[in-house]
Amino acid sequence: MAVLDFAAHTLSYQIVTQGHEDPETGDYVKGQTSWVDNAYKCDIVPAGKANGIAIPDGSVQTYSYTVYNLPQDCREFLYGEKIRINFYGKGEGKVFTVLGFHRYQHQCKIWI
DSSP: OOOOOOOOOEEEEEEEEOOOEEEETTOOOOOEEEEEEEEEEEEEEEEEEEEEEEEEOOOOOEEEEEEEEETTOOOOOOOOEEEEGGGGGGGGGGEOOOOOEEOOSSOOOOOO
């Protein structure tokens, strides 16, 4: 008998540190990016058709997937952030851009 896994995939997210000026030398120090690997277990479903979501500037963009079943206490994801979905825990995963985020009573959803 097969067992259904409601959180078969893992989500990683990218942290971007801004560049800054070194106070001692006055030189510009370039920002860095790094990944927080396997931060949350989740599930992902394709949109199925050209569904749209309103983005912060008021326009509508189409999204390809909905990531759901994230824990209710997960961090807040902002428009434009990069996330990586590792499908079934295999391979490096695929990188997506966050188009929307919503926190519900028992879970959170991300539109990518």
